[in-house]
Amino acid sequence: MENIITNKSQNENQEAESAPDKISETVYNSIFSRFFLETASIAMFTGRFFKEAFKPPYEFNELLKQSFSIGYKSLPLVSITGFIIGLVLTIQTRPTLAKFGAESWAPGMVAVSLIREIGPVITALIFAGKVGSGIGAELASMNVTEQIDAMQVSCSNPFKYLVVTRVLAATLMLPLLVIYSDAVGLLGSFVGVNLKGSVSLHLFMTQIFHSLEFYDMYPAFLKTFFFGFSIGIVGCYKGYNSNKGTEGVGKAANSAVVFASLMVFLIDMIAVQITSLFQK
C-alpha cells in the first residue's frame, strides 16, 4: 500500500515537473514552426512575384501611378529628415573634430557617413514607415472588403495588378529617394558648417569629392534596391494575407513596418559584410 502511494506521488511529482517543460516545448515549437512557416510563405510569395512580374500583360499605367504615389509623395518627408540628419551630424561632429584641429574634415566625414550608411538606412526606415505600412493597410483593407476577391472573380489577376506594381514601384523609387535624400543631407551639412564659420559652397563641394570615392557610392546605391524590394514585398505580403476583419488591417500595417524595418537592418548587415570582402 505504501509502495503504491509512493509510486503515485512520484508520478504526480514527475507530471508536475514535466508540465512546465511541456508548455515551454509547445511554446518553443509553436514559435519556431510559425517562424519557419512564415519564412516559407514569404519565400513562396516572392517566388510568385518573379513569376508574375515577367509574364505579360504588364500593368504599366498602374506602375506609373504607384511610382508617383510611393515616390513623389514621399519627397517632403524625405527632404525634412535628410536635411535634419545632415545638419545635426555636422553640428555634432564639429566639436570633436575641433579638439584635434581638424574642423576642415567635417564636410568629408559627414559626406562619407551620410552616403555610405546613414542616408540609405534612415531613408529606408522612413520609407518602411510611410510606404510599407501604407501598402500593408491598403491591401489588408481591400482584402477585408472583398475587393481582391472581386478582382479575382472578374478574371483579373489581383496579384499582378496590386502586388507586382507596388513592389516594382518601391524597388525603383527608393534608390532615387536615397540619392535625393543624400543631396538634401549635404545641403543640411553645408548649412551646419556655415552656422559657426564661413565655408564657400565650392570649397565645401571640393572637400566632399576629395573624401569620396566611387567605391563609397555604388555599394550604398545598390543595397537601396534590395531595401526597396524587401519593403514592398513585406508590405504586400502582410496586406495580401491579412486576416479578415478590421483588426487584421491594423495588424497588417503594424507588422509590415516592423518586419520591413528589420529586413532593412538585416540586408544592411549582409551588404556591409559583402562590401568588406571586396575592400582593399
Next chain:
Amino acid sequence: MADDTSVKPNTDDKQNDIAVIEMEHLKKSFETNQVLRDINMKVYKGENLVILGKSGTGKSVLIKCIVGLIDYDAGKLVIFGKDVAEQNQKELIEIRKRIGFLFQNSALYDSMTVRENLEFPLKRQLKKTPKDEIDKLVKEALDNVGLADTIDKMPSELSGGMRKRLGLARTLILKPEIMLYDEPTTGLDPITSREISKLIQEVQTKYDTSSIIITHDIECAKLTASRIVVLKDGICAAEGSYAELENSTDEWIKSFFFIINLDKFYERVIWKKELRIKSDWEYLLP
C-alpha cells in the same frame, strides 16, 4: 433532402430543364468545422434559385466554391456541363468569365471612380475593344441601374443602395450567364431592398441569366425566387416554391419562415414608421 419537406420544384422559369450548375455530395470543412456536409443541388437555365438558411449554414461558402474563391474538399461540381475538378487553369478562367458575382458589400474599388470601377473588368477581358466602345458599354450599364449621373463620383460618395446597384452594373457589364448574389439586400432599408429585388428580377428577364441568390430577406426571396432551397446543418433541408415552403407541414421550416417574417416585421416598423401599420401586418401574415 428531408423527405417530408421535399417538394417538386416549380418549373415555370426553367428552360427545357437544362442544368447550368450541378452539385453532387459537395463537402467543405474549415479545420474541424464541417460547413458543407452533403450538398446536392441543380440550378436550371433561366431560373432564380434562392438559398435560405440560418447564419453559418454555409450559404456564402457554397457560392464561393462555385466561383472558385474557395476550393471544395470533396464531391462533384459541374458548371455548363463541365466538371470543375477536371478543368485546367485556362478552362476554369473561361468558365468563370461566364459567371457574375455580386458581393455582400458590393466590393467596389475604393480608389477608383465609378467609371474606372466599370472599366476595370472590361479592359481586362475585352482587351482589344476600342475606347469608344468601352465608354458606350459603361454608360449603358449605368443607365440600366439608374446611375448615369454618378459616372465621375467616387464609391465613397454613394449611398448603400447606389453602391449595390453599381456593384450589380459592374458584374452585368460582362454579360454573365450565371449570376451569384451574396445577400444582395443586407443592410438596406426595406424600400431600397425592394428596389434591388426588383432589379434582380429585371436582370433575369432582360439578360436571361440563371441566378443563385443567397438571402435572409424573405421579401427578396418572395419577389425573386423561381425556386427556394433551405440549407440546414450543411445539407439541403427543403426545396420548393415560396408558397410551397411557406405552407410546409415541417415544424422547422414553418418556424424558420415565421421567425424571418417576424424579424422583417420589426425591421419594417423600426425602419419605416411612415408605412401603414395595416400593410405591415399584411406582410407578417402568410
